[in-house]
Amino acid sequence: MNTPHHVIIAGAGPVGLLLACELALAKCSVLILEKSDDPHSLLKQLPFGIRGLNAPSIEALHRRGLLEEMEVPKRLQNPFTGTRTKQAGHFAGIQFEHDNIDTSGWPQGLPYSLLSEMAELEQVLTRRALSLGVEIRRGAGITDVAQDADGVSVTASMAGQQRTARAAWLVGCDGARSVVRKQGGFEFAGTEPEFTGYSAKVDLVDAELLARGRVVTERGMYFQSQPGYLNLQDFDGGAFHQTGEPVTRDHLQAVLRRISGVNVAIGALHVATTWTDRARQATSYRNGRILLAGDAAHIHAPLGGQGLNLGIGDAMNLGWKLAATIHNEAPDGLLDSYQAERHPVGVRVLDWSRAQVAVMRPTPEGRALNAIFRDLINTRHGATYFACRVWGLI
Template identity: 55%
Template sequence: MQYDVVIAGAGPVGLFLSCELAQAGCSVLVLEQAGSPDSPLKRLPFGLRGLNAPTLEALDRRGLLDAVVATQVLRPDKGPPPPGTAHWLAQSRPLGGHFAGIPFALEDVDSGRWPRRLPTPVPDQMAVALQSLEAVLAERAIALGVRIVRGCAVLAVSPDEAGMAIETSGAPVHGRWLVGCDGARSTVRKQSGFVFAGSPPEFTGHTLQVELADPTVLTPGRQFTEHGMCNFNPPGTLALADFDGGAGHRTPLDLRTAQALLRRVSGREATITALHLATTWTDAARQATAYRSGRVLLAGDAAHMHSPLGGQGLNLGIGDAMNLGWKLAAVVRGQAADSLLDSYQAERHPIGARVLDWSRAQVALMRPGPGSRALAAVVADLAATRDGATYLAERLWGVAQPALFDGDHPWVGRSVPDVRLADGRRMGELLRAGKGLLLGLDSGVSLGPIIDHVSRSFPCVMSAARGALGLGAVLVRPDGIVAWACDAGGDASGLESSLERWFGVRR
């Protein structure tokens, strides 16, 4: 059977993308190498993930947020976080996040400095378990008709006249389009000849679940040492950064070697009595120079890899999927030319590069040596100020991202505000169907003929917003990005070109 789109990888990015495509009417097959979605690395504490504002907006705009909220780690009715969960989450003073382990206080963040981030019921950040998030997305994907095949690895890919032939560890499959969401070691990326450029690792990160003879030998929280960093979350969760140039990555650890590693990095005579789980990672920062090659596209870690410091990777990948899904679906359905996919690269590649540099900056603060410790002390002082905390929150929470593209109006290229319309609905609710919207917010603006034309392909809502945004009309892409806007009392100049550019609609 030929599918419209085959996705390699059933992680959150692949699953979210599959939902976007299936909701738009595409036939979708998801291939996942792992035989089961269950993994101790996806459960707490190793599976802890932070979701930022754009990700939470995306989930809200697709009607998935309530299900994800029900799984969140920190909720009053759930009590304190489970043992071993990140140490900073259990602090008595609410924290907004951290940069290279340097925390900033939630109360120091001035959200009034983000004029385009309007009050909304959608939170700015949330902690979830990776396995719980994947379960929510998989349930939605299956309900939409997505076929998920687990225990099936992609071995080789090759283009043909009809699309992409895909050799797997099971039966061969065929797709008109192929998207690699198969992680940093992506087979799809390697098989398709993408260039993965960037910087090599400086350290190996080790995450361990252990039993200690005497946990009091180690200090809870993050400690920097002459060999790297030791982050201890009692009773037995450890994150170690060993500045070995990445030499220890994927090297199996037994109890003896794990204890030697812990003692060397921590500088303490800690004794491990049992080693239950261990995984490694590095701070290598690489990005595909292109996100598309013919009928093959990349998203998530397959397109960009970096250290997990600051928890930006998952959010970056969901942003890729939200941006790509409606565009690829429009191309598959014949509503748009292939050139629409060029905007995926143009819009998402700079964001990925920015996150990679954010990761590199944190590594610079973590390096052993007096220079890094002095620089970290300066950053800690800045993080304790209102300006510093607000800046860090802005970057970590993703609440003030630059415009994706230029336009004649300040809102163009930015996430549409979650206004509440006169009929009581929020903007996020209007985007649940995954389609574009043309909204006239001022009855004095005459857009009738164009709206009638667009409504045959895309839903159109005419209503009045509560508030003082001053908008007369707004065209919103399916991913919630403003494609065109005019002020109250303005005219519709530029609307036709925006309709054609993003939706292939000609008057």
């Protein structure tokens, strides 16, 4: 790990991999350090791994010849039935329909939205990165970061040993709990959570007792996409997620019963994870020779699938600017324009996420907002506006 590189990227998720591809296309040498040994996870596969791609992301992937390598968007029109439905998307779980959207005057050609799978997207990007000469080291969790005027030294734990790598630049794409962000001295400002979200695969006893689809109750929300595939929102202020405790069968069953009001039983728990609507953003995306992108730069509730698209936009914006800087071809201020252009986009997405939480609160105020938004979304102008926002057209 002593070979110098132009850039070290922390994190081999979609954002880190896409950024590595952009830099490698511009003849930059890139090393990716990824703390996980194994990229495979049930939570990255369908149905949990489903992610919506908006128009800018579709265009970016198409421009790089990556969209054509992905099979899931070609065959997956509806994530649960495999057929096209009237549903075009949602805001806070409130559906808007294709027939209500006015697309006259919109650019024609590529789709405005597509469904993808996180696992496949990572596989496609990994193949491309490796073909371009990107070096990927898995099982390399970063423990320390230090920068000086000439570059950045990164210490990572590999096979029980501490090893150091050095590069001219470091980009943290290492997710919501980013070590690079913490070690790099970035301020992470925002708002605290209102709920703990659960995603789990279980064996349900008498699964038919639970309604299919998204069900909002006075105690929260549950969503059963397929029998045994559950998403829950428990408005506990994010308390359980913040404990860091593993999700047990008994705990998940208690939460499900309380939210649904149904005495349903969980026979077995296969996999589960928690998340929250905590919304925070780095006040600056750059500190000297260290930059942030993706969830390392901004976190929010995964409502409406905005996070992946926000990260793809970061990578596409940063890649060519950092490459031009590395090759001494950048005009003054070019790299700083990454912050100037992408930070406001992040602010807008975080507020979009907060607004959805407000509409989903199991309170009289939340239900009143929900009713008003339902009326708005069911109008042609309303459906068109929400489609434009969700699909990244405005």
